[in-house]
Amino acid sequence: MSSIRRLSGEESLSLYSLLKAEQRPLHDILSEFNSNSSLSRSRHFTLSSYLLMLLQGNKVLTTTQRLIAFALLLEAYSSQSPASNPFISFILNAACHEESEKVERAFILKLLGVDGSNSGKEFLKQSASEYVKGFDQSLHDFPPLDQLQQQFPDKVHQEPYRSLFKDGSVKNVVPDPDVPFNCDADSPEFDLHPGTKPKIGSGDKDEAVVGLLSNRSLEGLSPRWIRPIPPRLPILDGELVWLNPDDNHELMWDYGMCVDTSRGAAVRDLIAKALKGALAPAQQEQVLVELANDPKLVYHCGLTPRKLPELVENNPLIAVDVLTKLINSPEIAEYFTVLVNMDMSLHSMEVVNRLTTAVELPSEFIHMYITNCISSCVNIKDKYMQNRLVRLVCVFLQSLIRNNIINVKDLFIEVQAFCIEFSRIREAAALFRLLKSLE
Numbered sequence: 001m002s003s004i005r006r007l008s009g010e011e012s013l014s015l016y017s018l019l020k021a022e023q024r025p026l027h028d029i030l031s032e033f034n035s036n037s038s039l040s041r042s043r044h045f046t047l048s049s050y051l052l053m054l055l056q057g058n059k060v061l062t063t064t065q066r067l068i069a070f071a072l073l074l075e076a077y078s079s080q081s082p083a084s085n086p087f088i089s090f091i092l093n094a095a096c097h098e099e100s101e102k103v104e105r106a107f108i109l110k111l112l113g114v115d116g117s118n119s120g121k122e123f124l125k126q127s128a129s130e131y132v133k134g135f136d137q138s139l140h141d142f143p144p145l146d147q148l149q150q151q152f153p154d155k156v157h158q159e160p161y162r163s164l165f166k167d168g169s170v171k172n173v174v175p176d177p178d179v180p181f182n183c184d185a186d187s188p189e190f191d192l193h194p195g196t197k198p199k200i201g202s203g204d205k206d207e208a209v210v211g212l213l214s215n216r217s218l219e220g221l222s223p224r225w226i227r228p229i230p231p232r233l234p235i236l237d238g239e240l241v242w243l244n245p246d247d248n249h250e251l252m253w254d255y256g257m258c259v260d261t262s263r264g265a266a267v268r269d270l271i272a273k274a275l276k277g278a279l280a281p282a283q284q285e286q287v288l289v290e291l292a293n294d295p296k297l298v299y300h301c302g303l304t305p306r307k308l309p310e311l312v313e314n315n316p317l318i319a320v321d322v323l324t325k326l327i328n329s330p331e332i333a334e335y336f337t338v339l340v341n342m343d344m345s346l347h348s349m350e351v352v353n354r355l356t357t358a359v360e361l362p363s364e365f366i367h368m369y370i371t372n373c374i375s376s377c378v379n380i381k382d383k384y385m386q387n388r389l390v391r392l393v394c395v396f397l398q399s400l401i402r403n404n405i406i407n408v409k410d411l412f413i414e415v416q417a418f419c420i421e422f423s424r425i426r427e428a429a430a431l432f433r434l435l436k437s438l439e
Helices: 009-019 026-035 041-056 063-075 088-096 102-112 128-133 145-149 202-215 262-274 281-293 295-300 305-314 316-325 332-341 346-358 363-379 383-402 408-421 426-438
Strands: none
Touching: 009 026, 009 041, 009 063, 009 202, 026 063, 041 063, 041 088, 063 088, 063 102, 063 128, 088 102, 088 145, 102 128, 262 281, 262 295, 262 305, 281 295, 281 316, 295 316, 305 316, 305 332, 305 346, 316 332, 316 346, 332 346, 332 363, 346 363, 346 383, 363 383, 363 408, 383 408, 383 426, 408 426
């Protein structure tokens, strides 16, 4: 705003004469605003800025003059969409300001075309005075600001920069609390000095407004920073060494100190052996008993998801017990991922089958495991191994179906195709008959 040239005397008179034309049709005023040689289109931004200044001071213009000012503010950018108007934020705020007059808010909504009526611009054939006289508040709804801003989402912004002294500055138009609202010729009397009771005449007001437009800038009166910015102090060599350590430490007692860890060490040793080969029955029993006595020991036994396939192949019963105790662990999903992606074998199916009867497994895991089993049977090249695996898978699927572990309807097509492909095998034929009986 600081680069805007002030209005000339001719521009001020022309602009204020339009604001005072309260009895003229509004479309005539807007037409003159566009055609008046003293109000050239190149100066519309400056003219709009001064209109904004007058509208911000609630006591400067009368109600009818404020309506004309808002109409001019939007007319200045009528060749573009309303959202492109640089003053759209002020206009929307004025339309939603609770303390503003209802007639003013309704008029702005009509100018924006968001009042819900189908009258278009017919109301501009009226004068501002006629509009105010014929205004019926009951016929208008006033939307909240956030709802109104949604119709102009691209241009309604906050100020990109706000000076530190913005809130401390004094506006060019300072409302006088001793002057009645709108200060027109019919205003009640008020005292300037004891014994005198003058009125504010319309001529005085006209002269004041024109003088305001001609002789005031848009910058306002802001406080000045009269002191220089203090220089930075030099950084001393030892300044970075200066520390203020926090010495308020609390002692933490290690309750695990001197606790007998031999049981945990024994289980870890046995798990390490179980990853390399089958344990003796007595060793398997020791692991199962120790895990049953201390359920938390499973988190410290040395097993990780990456090592699970080795435990499944060498000691499936221990794998089932460990996975059962880890079912509520945050890492159980990683164990299931490893289990479903490992090579299919008798031991892996035994582990999954035992888990289905011991705990409730995610249906996605069971379906994915069955799909992996069927794919492994189809892709194997060795006919002997293929027939053996098909029998194992068929027996495995029959067990899941009879125990109601899976819903056959979810995998019916895939399992039926598997049975038909290997119908030469007795177990596949039996599985196919079981599927047919469930239809």
